[in-house]
Amino acid sequence: MKKLLASYGRDDEFRAVAELIIDEEEKKNNRVLARSLRKTLEAGPSRPPRPKALAPLIPFPEAAGDFIELVEPTHNKQDIVLSAENVRVLLGLMKEFRRADEVRRRGLSVRSKLLFCGPPGCGKTLCAEIFAAELGLPLYIVKLDRLISSYLGETAANVRKIFEFARKQPCVLFFDEFDALARARDDGGEHNELRRVVNSLLIFIDRITPKGFLIAATNLDKALDTAVWRRFDEVIWFDRPDRRMIERFLRMKFKNVAIAVDPTSHVAELDGYSYAEIDRVSVQAIKAAVINKRKEVRESDLREAIADERRRKHGSARLTQPT
Ligand SMILES: Nc1ncnc2c1ncn2[C@@H]1O[C@H](COP(=O)(O)OP(=O)(O)OP(=O)(O)O)[C@@H](O)[C@H]1O
Ligand SMILES: [Mg+2]
Structure with a gap:
């Protein structure tokens, strides 16, 4: 088993399976074996970072500069600790993305809208960055509270431009602090302007089929109403x-x-x-x-x-x- 891990440690999927085996052993309380396996796995050949085929960039709507930012990745997957379950889900999403054309040709939809939930400091933003880098996609972080206020300032056209952009540009569009949206929805009374804005943002999110991924991150969990939940193809939990x-x-x-x-x-x-x-x-x-x-x-x-x-x-x- 150790030899197997050491020699095949290069392959992502193999690594995920190995993590699963180790977790299983830990759950069975075989801690000595589990620890020894993990040590072997971690001592395996360390991979030089593969140059990623970056997606070509199309011009970014200038007016959106206030609330959206292109972020250069500074971390790679060696820098994050994820549960075996999350590794499995994320690898599944990557594989699906890489075979997207094939999937669509068969009339099936590709999962592309993800919700990252969990308490602060548990890896939501970090994971979005590494996920984008792994796929060779540029990462755009959208500051939702600024977006909402700019929307309120009658710049709805800018918002439309962003969504137009994400439809064409293969990228990860990351809505950080997605709670701002849920909060605004709660704060706004029945006929409030804010509520109207938030609802139209939700409709945008609903209609968009991103060329890459739309990822939203939130600290709230159950507090997000079902209207928000059901817009996402996958929900991933980042626990303490x-x-x-x-x-x-x-x-x-x-x-x-x-x-x-x-x-x-x-x-x-x-x-x-x-x-x-x-x-x-x-x-x-x-x-x-x-x-x-x-x-x-x-x-x-x-x-x-x-x-x-x-x-x-x-x-x-x-x-x-x-x-
Ligand atoms: N799962 C993890 N593995 C390794 N490091 C982590 C992990 N989660 C958090 N960190 C460390 O904590 C820092 C902050 O994490 P991150 O910004 O991803 O948290 P977050 O979940 O987005 O929090 P917030 O809800 O406050 O935005 C990271 O830059 C990293 O140093
Ligand atoms: Mg964050």
């Missing part, structure tokens, strides 16, 4: 990491770092934290070693970084409490 995922994340973060202790011995203390928070802890610990001109990260660096994060988290919890 459980202990197993925290362990994987820490391994990834400290992979190329000299450290005197096993960072995964702190998994229990980080339970309940988001990836972004654990990321901050890792960076702080590594930085402490650099600042103090030490070659290794020490136990105390980690402990202090965790204490700082805890203080910060509790402080911010206090701030958000109603007075």
Whole structure:
């Protein structure tokens, strides 16, 4: 099994299956085997990033510059920790996209509108970036609150241009903070102008068949009404990491770092934290070693970084409490 993993570790789908096997073993409580398999898989040949065939860019509607931004990818799939389930779904979507013509020829529709749900700092934006990069598609991030206000300012034509653009340009059109839309829908009274704008945005989203993907991200889950839900072909959940995922994340973060202790011995203390928070802890610990001109990260660096994060988290919890 180990040989198999090491020699075939290059292939995406193989990797996904391997992750599944490892997860299964972990669930069966075969932790030693699972850990050893994962180590082998991660030590496999590291792939030089493949040059992606980038989609040609068509001119971007100038007036949209205020609320839409072309983002250059700075991460790749080695930088993200995803559940085996999400890896499977995302790979399935990529495969479907690559065979889109064939699928359409048979009169079937291609899944292209995705909703990413989950608490802050758990990888929605990061995943959209890596997903686009993997497919060689440019990523355009739409700031929805700005879009709505510009729409209110009677620039409906701009909005139409964006959707026109996404119909022609193979890209990932990413609606960050999609909650703004749901919120505006709630805030607006029955005959409110805002409500009219939001509804027409929803209709746009409904009608569009993107040349690539339309991805919306939200922190809300059940609070999004069904009218919004049913417009998406796929919903993907980005949860806070459980202990197993925290362990994987820490391994990834400290992979190329000299450290005197096993960072995964702190998994229990980080339970309940988001990836972004654990990321901050890792960076702080590594930085402490650099600042103090030490070659290794020490136990105390980690402990202090965790204490700082805890203080910060509790402080911010206090701030958000109603007075
Ligand atoms: N699943 C993950 N794997 C690896 N790193 C992650 C993951 N999720 C978050 N991070 C780290 O946290 C940072 C912030 O994550 P990201 O912006 O994707 O969160 P988000 O889910 O979009 O949050 P928000 O709801 O606040 O927009 C990332 O840049 C990365 O450093
Ligand atoms: Mg985000």
